[in-house]
Amino acid sequence: MPRSLELYRLRRRPPMEKSVDGGFRILAIVLASLVAIVLLAILIVVFWGSLDSMGRYGWSFLVTSNWNPVKDEYGAFTAIYGTLLTSLLALLIAVPLGVGTAIFITENIIPLRIRTLIGLMVELLAAIPSVVLGLWAIFVMEPFIRPFLEVLHNTLGWLPFFSTDPMGPGITPAVLILVVMILPIITAISRDSLNQVPMKLRQAAYGVGTTRWGAILNVMLPAAISGIVGGVMLALGRAMGETMAVTMIIGNSNTFSWSLLAPGNTISAMLANQFGEADGSQVSSLMYAAFILMILTLAVNLLAQWLVKRLSLKY
Template identity: 70%
Template sequence: MARSPRLELFALRRRSDAERFLDRSFFQLAVALAAAVGLLVVAILLTVLSGAWEAIRSFGISFITTSDWDPGSDHYGAFTAIYGTLVSSGLALLIAVPLGVGTAVFLTENIIPKAIREVLGVMVELLAAIPSVVLGLWAIVVMEPMLRPFLSELHQLLGWLPFFSTEPQGPGMAPAALILVVMILPIITAISRDALSQVPDGLRQAAYGIGTTRWGAIFQVILPAAISGITGGVMLALGRAMGETMAVTMIIGNSNNFSLSLLAPANTISSMLANQFGEASGIQVSALMYAALLLMVMSLAVNLLAQQVVRRLSLKY
C-alpha cells in the first residue's frame, strides 16, 4: 500500500541534534522521577519497619492475633484494630459500589436532560472537596442521632445475631462505615463515570440494533465493557477507606474491646495511630509502628490485587 506524501516526508525528515537531545532528556527525566517514586515507597517501608522491629521481636505473630492493648503492662495486640479496619472498609464498599456505579450510569446515560446531569455530577464530585474533619463533625452532630432509632430497631429485631447484639449508644462501627461511604462515593462515581463515557457509542447502537432494551444494553454490554475501569476505581476507593483517619476517629468510638457487633464502639489502625502516637513512649511507639506497617502492607496488597484484577478483566472483555 502506497504511503501518503505527508508520511513520506515525515519518514525522510532527519531530526535535529536539539530535538534528539530533548527526547533523551525527557526520557531520562521520566525514568528518574519513576525511580524516585519507587525509592520513596521503599524508604517509607524501611523507616516504618525499623521503628516496628522491637515490637516484631517482642510480640511476633501474636500481635496480629490478640486484642490486648495495655500500655500499663506493655502488652499489645492489634487484632481489634485490624478487624475494625477490614470490616468498616468492607461495609463501606458494599454500600458505596452499587450506589456509585448506579450514579455513574445515571449520569452517563440519556435518562434525564444533560444540564441536570452535569449539575448532579458536579455535586457528587464536590463531596470529595469536603474536609474529613467536617464530615466527622457532621457524622457526630447529624448522622448518628438520625441513625440511632433505626439502629435500635435493628437491634430489637436482629439482636439474637452477634452482629447486632449490642444496644447502640452512640459512636460505633456502623456509623463509621456510613461516613466512609460518603467519603469514597465520589471516587467510585467519578472513575466509573469516566470508564462508562469511554465505551464506544457503536456498542450501544449495536445492542439496540439487535433488539435489546436500554437496561439490557447497560447490564449486558456497557457495564462489561467498562468493568476494568470500574474495578480500578473500586480498589482505589478501598485503599482510601482503609487509610481514612480523622472522620473515622471521631465517630467509631475508639474502643480496643473486641466485639463482633456492628453497633458497638470499635477501632481501626488509622484511628488508633491518631489517638495514641502523640503520647506514646517506649515499646508502645514500636507497637504503633508495627500496626502502621500492617496497614501499609494491607494497602499495598490491595493495590497489587487491583492491578491483577484490572489486567484480567481487560483481557477478558
Template identity: 80%
Template structure:
C-alpha cells in the first residue's frame, strides 16, 4: 500500500508525549520568567511609591517647579535636577544622532575599504565597553581642560545669551552633555548599523536601477526604510542618557542652584540620588524617593513615546 501525502502529514503531526511535555514545560518556563520581569518592575515601582509618599503628600506637584533643596530646613524641590536631566539628555541626543547615524552609514554603505570599516566598527564597540567611571575620569582630566578655552570663547562671544551667561570654571552642564554624547554614541551607531543592514538589497538595486545617485538612494530609500529601527535606537539612547549616573556625577558639578547657563554647574536626578542617598536621613529620603519616581516616570514616558513613534513609522514605510 502506497502512502499518500495526507498520510505522511498525519504521521508528521503525531508527536511523542515526551516532546509535548517538553513544549509544555518550555511554555510554562517562559510565562514564569516573563511574569518575574513584571513582578520585579512592579516591586520597584511600589517601593519607590511607598518611599516617596511623605514628600508627595507634603509638596505635591510643587516639587516639580521649585529649585530649593535644603536638607537642614526640610525644604525640597527637584526643578534644578529635572531641568538638568532633560536638557543634558536632549542636547546630547541632538549631537549624537547625526554622528551615530552618519557613522552607521559610513560603515554599512561601502563608502570606504572594508578593512577601515571593520576597524571603525570595532572602535565603536570598544567605546561602548568602557566603564562609565573611566569615562568620568577622562572627562575630568582630559576633556574639561581641553574644552575650557572653547567655553570661555563662547562666553565672551555669546555671553549676552542666558545659556552662556556664566564664566566656565570647571565642571558644568556643557562637559556633562559632551560626556553623554560619548556614552550614547555607540548605542545609536550599533542600532542604526543593524537597521541599515536589514534593508533588503533589492531596494538598493531598484534605486540604482532608476538612475539615482548613491546619496539619493541613501537619503530617499535606505534611510526611510530603516527609520523605525533607527528611531527606536535613538529613544533607547535617550533613556540611557536620562538615567546615566557615574560619569555625569563626576563632571556636572552637582550644584542645586538653578541656572539657565550651560557653562554653570548643574545637576541631574540620577546624580543627585547618587550623591545624597548614602547620607540621607529622615524626610530627605522621602524627597529623594520622590525624585526617583519622577525619573522613572520620565523614562517610562520616553519608552511609550518610542513605541508609538516606531509603530507609526513602521506603518508609514512598510
C-alpha cells in the first residue's frame, strides 16, 4: 500500500469533511433517483394515455396498417415497419463509414493537421440542426439521388423492394439523411474508444511482426469493440427517435409498401404530424404508438448494455 494512502487512512478526518462527503453522497443519490423518477413518470403517462386504444385494438394495432380517423380505425404497422427499416438500414451504412473514419483519424495515415481538421468537421456535422438537414435533404439530396433511384427501379423493379417509381420523398432519402445524422455519433465514440487502447498492445503487435492493418484488425478493434458497440447502439436509438428531418423527407404515408422507393412513415414522424390536431380516440392511438416507440428504445438500450458487458468480458 502506498505510504500516502496509509497516512490518509490513519489521520483523523474533521467533522466538516465528513459532512461534505455525506452531503455529496446524498445529493448524488437524489439526482440519480430524480432521473429514474422522470423516466418512470413519462412511461406511466404515455401508458395511461394509451389504455383506451390498448383495450379497443389490442395486439391488432401492431399488425394492421389502417389509419383512418374518420372511421375510427387505427393500426401502426406501417409506422413500426418504417421506424425499424430506416434505422437498421441507416445503421448498416453508417457503421462501416463511422468506424472507418475513426480509424483514419486515429492512425498516422495522414498528417496530424489534416486529421484534426477532419475530426472537427465530423463534430460540426453533429451540431447542424435536424430541420436544416431536412431542408437540405428536400432541395439537394433527394433531387441528386433520384436518377440513381430511377436506374435501380428500371433494372431491379421486379423485386418488391424496388417496385415503385421514385417520385420524391420516400424511405431511401430518409435512410440517407439518418446516415448523415448518426455518422458523427459512431465516429466520435469509435475514435475515443480507439484512442483509449493502451499503446503497449499496439507495440506488442508490431513486436511480433504484424502489419499496420493486422494490428488494427486483430488488436485495436477487438480491444475497443465494447465502446464501439455502445456507440453503435446509441446511434440506433437516435435513429429510431429522430423526428424532424425524417418527417420532412419520408413522405408521411400510412399506406404499407415493401418498396424502399415508396413514401413511408415512422412513429416519430406520425406523432409530429398528427398529435397537434388529434382528438378523441386518435390521441389514445398516438399515445399507444409512442408507448411502442419507448419500449423499442428501451429494448435497444438493454441490448446495448448486454452486448457491451459481454464484449468487455470477452476482450
